[in-house]
Amino acid sequence: MTPCPTDTSTTTQFTTKSNVSTENEREREEATTSTEKQRVCPECGGSLTHDTAHGETVCGECGLVVDEAEIDHGPDWRAFNSEERDQKARVGAPTTKLMHDKGLSTKIGWQNRDTHGKSLSSRQRQKMQRLRTWDERFRTRNSKERNLKQALGEIERMGSALGVPKTTRETASVIYRRALKEDLLPGRSIEGVATAAIYAAVRQAALPRSIDEVATVSRVDKMEFKRAYRYLGQQLGLEIQPPDPEDYIAKYASTLDVSDELEARAHELLQTAKSANVHSGKSPIGLAGAALYAAGVLTNEKMTQSEISEVTDVSEVTIRNRYQELLETADQKSKGVTPN
Structure with a gap:
């Protein structure tokens, strides 16, 4: 009888996979061993402590310096109270839904002064004004961003006039963003949909604000924003309870x-x-x-x-x-x- 020939390619694949798995297991074991070695002192086996003031890792029992010149990931300044911490921090403002770019972009200030506090010359002021104009144009590059910027400004204005908290205004901006994303604005004014969004956010937060109060601070007719409010509620599936x-x-x-x-x-x-x-x-x-x-x-x-x-x-x-x-x-x- 002729012996059945063996598939050498299959055998080679199995051998390669087994070798790869063995190497991966060996690497994991070495990583685990090195991690355990870092946790204990290599001399006496004692526990290690991190000295953040000197940037060192020291054994708490024998005093052996295991690591030195460590990187300090904290700030490079010292603060003794919350006011100093806020003044010395060099991070930007938190992101917010109340701005069309969520507050991530920069903006040229309106002060016509240099870094030393001196007033700019007339030529420099004209130059800075042109830069501000172009900066504003680049922040709103298309019609949707311009639409969103105008609507969020209206939401901020009406929310401030109604005395609603910032969280409610954030909710209104999210509702308007959803309406803009789902293309629900054609045929309706920006002010009308913005008013409907702020009223929907007020209703969701159970704040005591009536339709007449919202219509007083709005720039559109009460019937227009009521129609927009019903339309947004149906299309977006807003869960709004009847007023209590x-x-x-x-x-x-x-x-x-x-x-x-x-x-x-x-x-x-x-x-x-x-x-x-x-x-x-x-x-x-x-x-x-x-x-x-x-x-x-x-x-x-x-x-x-x-x-x-x-x-x-x-x-x-x-x-x-x-x-x-x-x-x-x-x-x-x-x-x-x-x-x-």
């Missing part, structure tokens, strides 16, 4: 300067109304104003409906109707009757 009337209590109670007892009673009335589902389909601002008036009636604090109407920008008729519903719901609950 309790979120407005603290704001209006502070403006009216009422007592803590009245404010707590207003919260109780609204909680009772929500448990009975009386608040469904009603304006949260009207319910908040009615709760404050009803709480004033229960706590014997004098407060007229016209005062609340002026603060909440809700008609007196709405406050009168809603406060009666709140009192009826609270009375039915106290009697153990389930509201209709």
Whole structure:
């Protein structure tokens, strides 16, 4: 019988793979051994300590200097308090979504002075002005960047006028960036979508800001930004809960300067109304104003409906109707009757 011939190429491949794996294992063992040697003293086997002041690695038992002239990765300056640390630090500002380039680019300052603080000549000032113009052009190279820069400026302006925190403005800028990336802006104004983004961020953060307040600081009509807000919510799938009337209590109670007892009673009335589902389909601002008036009636604090109407920008008729519903719901609950 003729013996079966062996496949020499397959045997060579298996031999090569086994040799490579053996070499890799040997390298890992050597690396592990060298790491263990670095952790212990090569003379006495004691533990090693790092002397950062002198840049040395020293054995804590026999005093042997294992390594010296180590690289110090810390700053080259000393600071004794947070103010000195901030003044001496040479790093840039943190990145932010409120700038179209996230704050990574540089900008030529507006001061017409040199490094010594001396004023520039008229020729040098003209030169610096041309450089600033070109620097601004290079920072916004295309239409999308110019669009984003204008929109983020509007978000910053409206957020500052509404008194919302920086985190909410950051959220609004992220929403606008998503709308720009998904090409949802054609047919809509930049100001309208920016207003819709800031209102969506306010709603997500559960801040007590009404549509009328946002429309007051906006440069577009209220209906335009409401349409843009509904469109962004549908296309981007924004998870926004319905406004809670309790979120407005603290704001209006502070403006009216009422007592803590009245404010707590207003919260109780609204909680009772929500448990009975009386608040469904009603304006949260009207319910908040009615709760404050009803709480004033229960706590014997004098407060007229016209005062609340002026603060909440809700008609007196709405406050009168809603406060009666709140009192009826609270009375039915106290009697153990389930509201209709």
